[in-house]
Amino acid sequence: MVSYLQVDGLTKSFGDLILFKDISFGIAEGQRVGLIAKNGAGKTTLLNILSGKEGYDGGNIVYRRDLKVAYLEQDPHYPEELTVLEACFHHGNSTVELIKEYEKCMETEGHPGLEELLIRMEHEKAWDYERQAKQILSQLKIRDFNQKVKHLSGGQLKRVALANTLITEPDLLILDEPTNHLDLDMTEWLEEYLQRANLSLLMVTHDRYFLDRVCSEILEIDNRQVYQYKGNYTYYLEKREERVNAVTVEIERANNLYRTELEWMRRMPQARGHKARYREDAFYELEKVAKQRFNNDNVKLDVKASYIGSKIFEAEHLFKSFGDLKILDDFSYIFSRYEKMGIVGNNGTGKSTFIKMLMGEVQPDSVPLILVKRYDLVIILKMACSLMISSRLLMWCKT
Ligand SMILES: Nc1ncnc2c1ncn2[C@@H]1O[C@H](COP(=O)(O)OP(=O)(O)O)[C@@H](O)[C@H]1O
Ligand SMILES: [Mg+2]
Structure with a gap:
């Protein structure tokens, strides 16, 4: 894989606050990396450093x-007097610079260098820039292109800036919380856009479903270090637990040994000669490990409220009986996207019948169940129905 970005030994602090120390990681062509860390850990600062907006104390950053x-x-900020469309031409990206160059050339007598410029305009698809800008803005529900930036809300401004970053079709896209001001439609559109586009990605988001869908790898900042996980958020949670367990075991082991060594240190202060020097040094090293406080909180990501509105099925006054056996008696429920529901009941109470109703294989006695058909829903229901509910499936459901 072609390396796009390599970071080596990067260190950054603000005064006494050390954000990260000697961290190294890389991003290669086609990698989609989610950057996660607790609030205030330095995600935004790291992205600012990578984009050259913020300085750093040591290390190397190399782009292809x-x-x-x-x-x-x-x-994001823009000069207040710009219109929405002008804002898309404001940041000095290479296409915008090229368009400016072209316009200048056209205003100059004899049009110097026009031929070469035309080739570059063609190559960069610069002719299409404005049309594309308008299209992306519309997808993000920004429809008044002549509106002044100063009249936009924070959320609208962020969407203009998002459009701005997408238009140029970059090789590497760096996004800091892109979905905070997007509704469900826009989030889904962006999700698709990012999957389709042939790009590499480094992204901070608190939205775990978006993260799971868009990113295939996780970069975590924790205790001033970075950890790279070759998998999505679910995989990260598993691996992180393993890492936390390993550290906990190490601390425990150190504590046991520490107690013995402490006895030795106390009992034989006189007897400690030169030979014991090594053991004494080792004792202080051990003490450091034993006394360390390890914060094993996970980074908690949210489920965005906007997802919840999306309905999978709706049961309204459902009734179902087989002879005297009542399975559903006036059951009403709205099941939303990303909800997890367990169906429990003794054998013969109607669990499978209920699932079959969801699949449309059994009709209720009352009005039909309103089901928004989704491919993955049907598959999972089929699996559940055949009662092959393995622990792996349950794990999958839980996440
Ligand atoms: N310019 C600055 N001067 C001093 N401290 C800063 C500055 N920028 C950020 N910080 C501090 O650095 C820490 C990391 O901030 P930030 O990178 O915004 O974290 P995150 O994006 O992970 O929430 C915070 O404690 C913040 O207060
Ligand atoms: Mg931030």
């Missing part, structure tokens, strides 16, 4: 030559 990078800041 001529790599097109676009960056969506957490809180």
Whole structure:
């Protein structure tokens, strides 16, 4: 894989606050990396450093030559007097610069260098820039292109900035919380856009479903270090637990040994000669490990409220009986996307019948069940129905 970005030994602090120390990681062509960490751990600062907006104390950052990078800041700013469309031409990305060059050439007598410029305009698809800008803005529900930036809400401004980063079709896209101001439609559109586009991605998001769908790898900042996981958020949770367990075991082991060594240190202060020097040094090292406080909280990501509105099925006054056996008696429920429901009951109470109703294989006695058909829903129901509910499936359901 071609390396797009390599970071080596990066260190950054603000005064006494050390955000990260000697961290190294890389992003290669086609990698989609989710950056996660607790609030205040330095995600935004790291992205600012990578985009050159913030300095750093030590280390190296190397991009592949001529790599097109676009960056969506957490809180973007534009000069207030610009219109929405002008804002899309404001940041000096290479296409915008090229268009400016072209316009200048056309205003100059004899049009110097026009031929070469035309080739570059063609190559960069610069002719299409404005049309594309308008299209993406519309998808993000920004419809008044002549509105002044100063009249936009924070959320609208962020969407303009997002459009801005997408238009140029960069090789590497760096996004800081892109979905915070998007509704469900827009989030799904962005999800698709990012999957389709042939790009590499480094993204901060608190939205775990978006993260799971878009990113195939996780980069975590924790205790000033970075950890790279070759899998999505679910995989990260598993691996992180393993890492936490390993550290906990190490601390426990150190504590046991520490107690013995402490006895030795106390009992034989006189007897400690030169030979014991090594053991004494080792004792202090051991003490450091034993006394360390390890914060094993996971980074908690949210389920965005906007997802919840999306309905999978709706049961309204459902009735179902087989002779005297009542299975459903006036059952009403709205089941939303990402909800997890367990169906429990003694044998013969109607669990499978209920699932078959969801699949449309059994009709209720009353009005039909309203089911928004989804491919993955049907598959999971089929699996559940055949009662092959393995622990793996249950794990999958839980996440
Ligand atoms: N310019 C700055 N000067 C001093 N401290 C800063 C500055 N920028 C950020 N910080 C501090 O650095 C820490 C990390 O901030 P930030 O990168 O925004 O974290 P995150 O994006 O992970 O929430 C925070 O404690 C923040 O207060
Ligand atoms: Mg941030």
